[in-house]
Amino acid sequence: MSAKDCGNHGHKRRKLFRRIFWGIVIFLFIVLLVVLLVWAILRPSKPKFILQDTTVYAFNTSVQNFLTSNFQVTLSSRNPNDKIGIYYDRLDVYATYRNQQITLRTALPPTYQGHKEVNVWSPFIYGTAVPVAPYNSVSLAQDQASGQVLLNIKIDGRVRFKVGTFISGRYHLYVRCPAFIQFGSRQTGIIVGDNAVKYLTVRSCSVSV
Numbered sequence: 429m430s431a432k433d434c435g436n437h438g439h440k441r442r443k444l445f446r447r448i449f450w451g452i453v454i455f456l457f458i459v460l461l462v463v464l465l466v467w468a469i470l471r472p473s474k475p476k477f478i479l480q481d482t483t484v485y486a487f488n489t490s491v492q493n494f495l496t497s498n499f500q501v502t503l504s505s506r507n508p509n510d511k512i513g514i515y516y517d518r519l520d521v522y523a524t525y526r527n528q529q530i531t532l533r534t535a536l537p538p539t540y541q542g543h544k545e546v547n548v549w550s551p552f553i554y555g556t557a558v559p560v561a562p563y564n565s566v567s568l569a570q571d572q573a574s575g576q577v578l579l580n581i582k583i584d585g586r587v588r589f590k591v592g593t594f595i596s597g598r599y600h601l602y603v604r605c606p607a608f609i610q611f612g613s614r615q616t617g618i619i620v621g622d623n624a625v626k627y628l629t630v631r632s633c634s635v636s637v
Contacts, residue, residue, distance in 0.1 A: 472589060473508045475541070477633035479581055479605035480504055480548075483626040487609065489572070491557065493565045495530055498554040499523060501581050503605070503633075505549075507541045512589050514541040517598060519585035521551050523607075525577070526564050531555035533584075540590075553581075572611050581605040587637065605633035 479501060486498040501521070507514050519536035522529055531553045541547055560568065571577040583603035589596040607629055618626040 472512050474635045474637050475514055475587075475601075476506045476508055477583070477603045477605065477635055478504045478506075479607060479629050479631045479633055481626055481628045481630075482579075482581070482607045482609065483620060483624055484609060485624045486554075487577075489560075489565070489568060493560050493562060494557045495525075495560050495568070496556050496558070497523070497531060498552065499531070500550060500552050501607070502548065502550045503581070503583070504546055505541065506546045507544060510543050512591055513543060515539075515588040515590065515595070516541065516547075516601075517586045517588060519549075519583055519601070521549075521553055521581065521583050523553055523555075524580045524582055525560075526567060528561055528564050530558050530560065530579075536585075575611050577609045577611065579607045579609060581607050581633075583633075599637050602636040603633050606631055 481502045483500040484498075485500070486496055488496040503521070505516075516536070516539050518538065520533040521536060522533045523531040532555055534551045534553045536549050536551060539547060568577065582605070583601065585601045586598045587601045588598055608627070610627060618628070620626050
Protein backbone atom coordinates (compact mmCIF):
# COMPACT_ATOMS: atom_id res chain seq x y z
CA MET A 429 0.00 0.00 0.00
CA SER A 430 1.38 3.38 -1.00
CA ALA A 431 1.83 6.31 1.40
CA LYS A 432 -0.89 8.13 -0.54
CA ASP A 433 -3.38 5.32 0.17
CA CYS A 434 -2.51 5.37 3.89
CA GLY A 435 -3.04 9.13 3.97
CA ASN A 436 -6.44 8.86 2.31
CA HIS A 437 -7.44 6.09 4.71
CA GLY A 438 -6.47 8.16 7.75
CA HIS A 439 -8.28 11.19 6.37
CA LYS A 440 -11.49 9.16 5.84
CA ARG A 441 -11.25 7.78 9.37
CA ARG A 442 -10.88 11.27 10.90
CA LYS A 443 -13.79 12.49 8.80
CA LEU A 444 -15.94 9.57 10.00
CA PHE A 445 -15.04 10.29 13.63
CA ARG A 446 -15.94 13.95 13.20
CA ARG A 447 -19.33 13.01 11.73
CA ILE A 448 -20.02 10.61 14.63
CA PHE A 449 -18.95 13.24 17.18
CA TRP A 450 -21.12 15.98 15.71
CA GLY A 451 -24.01 13.54 15.31
CA ILE A 452 -23.84 12.75 19.03
CA VAL A 453 -23.60 16.46 19.92
CA ILE A 454 -26.63 17.33 17.76
CA PHE A 455 -28.63 14.42 19.19
CA LEU A 456 -27.88 15.46 22.79
CA PHE A 457 -28.74 19.07 21.95
CA ILE A 458 -32.11 18.04 20.51
CA VAL A 459 -32.89 15.88 23.58
CA LEU A 460 -31.93 18.72 25.91
CA LEU A 461 -34.02 21.18 23.91
CA VAL A 462 -37.06 18.89 24.04
CA VAL A 463 -36.69 18.44 27.82
CA LEU A 464 -36.39 22.19 28.34
CA LEU A 465 -39.43 22.87 26.17
CA VAL A 466 -41.52 20.27 28.00
CA TRP A 467 -40.35 21.68 31.34
CA ALA A 468 -41.23 25.23 30.26
CA ILE A 469 -44.68 24.22 28.97
CA LEU A 470 -45.57 22.24 32.10
CA ARG A 471 -44.22 25.00 34.41
CA PRO A 472 -43.37 22.66 37.34
CA SER A 473 -43.68 24.02 40.87
CA LYS A 474 -42.13 22.82 44.12
CA PRO A 475 -44.38 21.04 46.62
CA LYS A 476 -45.81 23.28 49.33
CA PHE A 477 -45.36 22.24 52.97
CA ILE A 478 -47.23 23.51 56.03
CA LEU A 479 -46.51 22.82 59.70
CA GLN A 480 -50.02 22.51 61.14
CA ASP A 481 -49.27 21.82 64.79
CA THR A 482 -46.64 20.71 67.28
CA THR A 483 -47.45 18.61 70.35
CA VAL A 484 -44.83 18.76 73.10
CA TYR A 485 -44.62 15.67 75.32
CA ALA A 486 -41.22 16.44 76.84
CA PHE A 487 -38.77 19.32 76.81
CA ASN A 488 -36.36 18.87 79.68
CA THR A 489 -33.13 20.83 80.17
CA SER A 490 -32.69 20.06 83.87
CA VAL A 491 -29.25 18.53 83.22
CA GLN A 492 -26.83 21.25 82.15
CA ASN A 493 -25.96 21.20 78.42
CA PHE A 494 -28.23 18.20 77.78
CA LEU A 495 -31.73 18.24 76.29
CA THR A 496 -34.39 15.55 76.34
CA SER A 497 -37.34 16.26 74.06
CA ASN A 498 -40.29 14.48 72.51
CA PHE A 499 -42.59 16.06 69.91
CA GLN A 500 -45.31 15.03 67.54
CA VAL A 501 -45.65 17.29 64.51
CA THR A 502 -48.34 17.41 61.86
CA LEU A 503 -47.02 18.28 58.41
CA SER A 504 -48.98 18.57 55.19
CA SER A 505 -47.63 18.64 51.66
CA ARG A 506 -49.53 19.78 48.58
CA ASN A 507 -48.55 19.11 44.97
CA PRO A 508 -49.51 22.35 43.12
CA ASN A 509 -48.94 20.85 39.67
CA ASP A 510 -51.83 19.62 37.54
CA LYS A 511 -49.67 17.57 35.13
CA ILE A 512 -46.76 16.44 37.30
CA GLY A 513 -46.74 13.76 40.02
CA ILE A 514 -44.17 13.58 42.81
CA TYR A 515 -42.44 10.52 44.23
CA TYR A 516 -41.21 11.04 47.78
CA ASP A 517 -38.52 8.37 47.88
CA ARG A 518 -37.04 9.37 51.24
CA LEU A 519 -38.12 11.89 53.87
CA ASP A 520 -36.37 12.35 57.23
CA VAL A 521 -37.87 14.70 59.84
CA TYR A 522 -35.94 16.20 62.76
CA ALA A 523 -35.81 19.32 64.95
CA THR A 524 -33.04 21.88 65.33
CA TYR A 525 -32.36 24.76 67.67
CA ARG A 526 -30.12 27.55 66.40
CA ASN A 527 -28.83 25.28 63.60
CA GLN A 528 -27.99 22.44 66.00
CA GLN A 529 -29.85 19.16 65.58
CA ILE A 530 -31.58 18.27 68.86
CA THR A 531 -33.56 15.14 67.90
CA LEU A 532 -32.98 11.95 66.01
CA ARG A 533 -34.21 11.67 62.42
CA THR A 534 -37.59 10.04 61.91
CA ALA A 535 -38.17 8.44 58.50
CA LEU A 536 -41.50 8.93 56.76
CA PRO A 537 -42.84 6.14 54.50
CA PRO A 538 -42.13 6.58 50.76
CA THR A 539 -45.20 7.71 48.86
CA TYR A 540 -46.46 9.03 45.54
CA GLN A 541 -48.36 12.32 45.37
CA GLY A 542 -50.65 12.79 42.39
CA HIS A 543 -51.72 16.00 40.70
CA LYS A 544 -53.05 18.60 43.17
CA GLU A 545 -53.07 15.99 45.95
CA VAL A 546 -52.36 16.65 49.64
CA ASN A 547 -50.50 14.31 51.99
CA VAL A 548 -50.49 14.61 55.79
CA TRP A 549 -47.94 13.08 58.18
CA SER A 550 -47.87 13.10 62.00
CA PRO A 551 -44.47 11.68 63.00
CA PHE A 552 -42.90 11.62 66.46
CA ILE A 553 -39.44 13.13 66.75
CA TYR A 554 -37.40 12.84 69.90
CA GLY A 555 -33.97 12.98 71.46
CA THR A 556 -32.77 11.69 74.83
CA ALA A 557 -29.98 13.52 76.68
CA VAL A 558 -28.76 15.20 73.50
CA PRO A 559 -25.61 17.29 74.13
CA VAL A 560 -26.25 20.97 73.46
CA ALA A 561 -23.41 23.35 72.62
CA PRO A 562 -22.64 25.58 75.65
CA TYR A 563 -23.54 28.80 73.81
CA ASN A 564 -26.82 27.25 72.65
CA SER A 565 -27.54 25.98 76.15
CA VAL A 566 -27.31 29.53 77.49
CA SER A 567 -29.59 30.84 74.74
CA LEU A 568 -32.06 28.02 75.32
CA ALA A 569 -32.28 28.81 79.05
CA GLN A 570 -32.86 32.48 78.22
CA ASP A 571 -35.57 31.65 75.68
CA GLN A 572 -37.35 29.36 78.14
CA ALA A 573 -37.20 32.05 80.81
CA SER A 574 -38.78 34.52 78.36
CA GLY A 575 -41.58 32.02 77.65
CA GLN A 576 -40.94 31.14 74.02
CA VAL A 577 -38.49 28.91 72.16
CA LEU A 578 -38.11 28.94 68.39
CA LEU A 579 -37.34 25.54 66.92
CA ASN A 580 -37.07 24.52 63.29
CA ILE A 581 -38.71 21.34 62.08
CA LYS A 582 -36.73 20.19 59.07
CA ILE A 583 -37.26 17.62 56.35
CA ASP A 584 -34.37 16.22 54.34
CA GLY A 585 -35.17 13.87 51.49
CA ARG A 586 -35.12 12.78 47.86
CA VAL A 587 -37.91 13.28 45.32
CA ARG A 588 -38.63 12.40 41.69
CA PHE A 589 -41.09 13.99 39.29
CA LYS A 590 -43.39 12.09 36.94
CA VAL A 591 -44.72 13.50 33.67
CA GLY A 592 -46.84 10.96 31.82
CA THR A 593 -44.66 7.85 31.69
CA PHE A 594 -41.42 9.82 32.11
CA ILE A 595 -39.86 9.82 35.60
CA SER A 596 -37.02 12.21 36.37
CA GLY A 597 -33.87 11.50 38.34
CA ARG A 598 -33.72 12.09 42.10
CA TYR A 599 -33.60 15.63 43.47
CA HIS A 600 -32.66 16.73 46.97
CA LEU A 601 -35.62 18.12 48.91
CA TYR A 602 -34.96 20.43 51.85
CA VAL A 603 -37.82 21.82 53.95
CA ARG A 604 -37.58 24.24 56.89
CA CYS A 605 -40.58 24.96 59.15
CA PRO A 606 -40.41 27.42 62.09
CA ALA A 607 -42.14 26.20 65.26
CA PHE A 608 -42.70 28.52 68.24
CA ILE A 609 -43.03 26.64 71.54
CA GLN A 610 -44.72 28.61 74.33
CA PHE A 611 -43.67 28.02 77.94
CA GLY A 612 -45.28 29.24 81.12
CA SER A 613 -49.09 29.07 81.05
CA ARG A 614 -50.43 25.80 79.60
CA GLN A 615 -53.37 27.79 78.27
CA THR A 616 -51.21 28.99 75.36
CA GLY A 617 -51.82 25.57 73.77
CA ILE A 618 -54.33 22.72 73.81
CA ILE A 619 -53.88 20.22 76.63
CA VAL A 620 -54.00 16.71 75.14
CA GLY A 621 -52.69 14.72 78.11
CA ASP A 622 -51.24 14.96 81.59
CA ASN A 623 -47.94 16.27 80.30
CA ALA A 624 -48.63 17.09 76.64
CA VAL A 625 -49.60 20.41 75.06
CA LYS A 626 -50.49 20.91 71.40
CA TYR A 627 -49.57 24.22 69.76
CA LEU A 628 -51.43 25.16 66.59
CA THR A 629 -48.95 26.81 64.25
CA VAL A 630 -50.25 26.57 60.65
CA ARG A 631 -47.05 28.04 59.25
CA SER A 632 -45.80 27.81 55.68
CA CYS A 633 -42.42 26.16 55.27
CA SER A 634 -39.58 27.16 53.00
CA VAL A 635 -38.89 24.50 50.35
CA SER A 636 -35.79 23.99 48.24
CA VAL A 637 -35.41 21.38 45.49
